[in-house]
Amino acid sequence: xxxxxxxxxxxxxxxxxxxxxxxxxxxxxxxxxxxxxxxxxxxxxxxxxxxxxxxxxxxxxxxxxxxxxxxxxxxxxxxxxxxxxxxxxxxxxxxxxxxxxxxxxxxxxxxxxxxxxxxxxxxxxxxxxxxxxxxxxxxxxxxxxxxxxxxxxxxxxxxxxxxxxxxxxxxxxxxxxxxxxxxxxxxxxxxxxxxxxxxxxxxxxxxxxxxxxxxxxxxxxxxxxxxxxxxx
Numbered sequence: 001x002x003x004x005x006x007x008x009x010x011x012x013x014x015x016x017x018x019x020x021x022x023x024x025x026x027x028x029x030x031x032x033x034x035x036x037x038x039x040x041x042x043x044x045x046x047x048x049x050x051x052x053x054x055x056x057x058x059x060x061x062x063x064x065x066x067x068x069x070x071x072x073x074x075x076x077x078x079x080x081x082x083x084x085x086x087x088x089x090x091x092x093x094x095x096x097x098x099x100x101x102x103x104x105x106x107x108x109x110x111x112x113x114x115x116x117x118x119x120x121x122x123x124x125x126x127x128x129x130x131x132x133x134x135x136x137x138x139x140x141x142x143x144x145x146x147x148x149x150x151x152x153x154x155x156x157x158x159x160x161x162x163x164x165x166x167x168x169x170x171x172x173x174x175x176x177x178x179x180x181x182x183x184x185x186x187x188x189x190x191x192x193x194x195x196x197x198x199x200x201x202x203x204x205x206x207x208x209x210x211x212x213x214x215x216x217x218x219x220x221x222x223x224x225x226x227x228x229x230x231x232x
Contacts, residue, residue, distance in 0.1 A: 055101050062094035084128050092121040107154060115147045138189040145181045149174045165220075169213035176203040 003010055004018040066087045073083035099113040119140065126135035156162045156170050176199075183199035 051101050055098060058094060058097050058101075062090050065090050085125060088121050088124050088128075092117050107158075111147060111151055111154070115143065118143050134189065138185055141185050142182055145178055145185075149178045165213040165217035169210040169217070172206045172210045172213070176206045179203065 069083040069086045069090075070080060073080050095117045096114060099110050099117070103109045103113065122139040122143065123132070123135050126132050126139065152174055153167075153171060157167060162170055179199040179202045180196065183196055184194055187194045187196075
């Protein structure tokens, strides 16, 4: 039997095209897969439709929430006040959901989109409260630090291929660094000087846990079992 090189399905005698993905084993050139006439193409079409319907549902809920909050605020205060904050947050959440629904295969697009959405929401809230008092000295650098931390973890996962306990250890280490940076920014913004306290406690508490995770990951990678290691 001929085996489809694309999806691994065994083709019966006389079949020249894979009935699942539309692959032609006799054609070595580039081929357009997943025709809508094939089962996999139909499944993909249904998934795209479900994703679009879900996005439309989120949109209806989000903009209904914005309309309700704005209307109630206008009825109570004769002008938009607290509804501005809720409207900005709801709109930002809807944009983030849109990014994840349609950009899940393009992580290089999701991270900048998240960064711009969060920064725009924070800047809008700061402007509503009476000018840019805390956005540039605190909100902007903390958000950038969070996105850089997420980008580092993504690179570790996709390029260096960290998986398992070593990836968990990397997440903890990056989180500890983010806590230190956050306290540095907040101390400088609130007090005018830097005096690290809680972030150092977090980092010191995380350090031994990360070392344990790294140790057990590479110990198990060499073939050692936990039961023999602990003499169980």
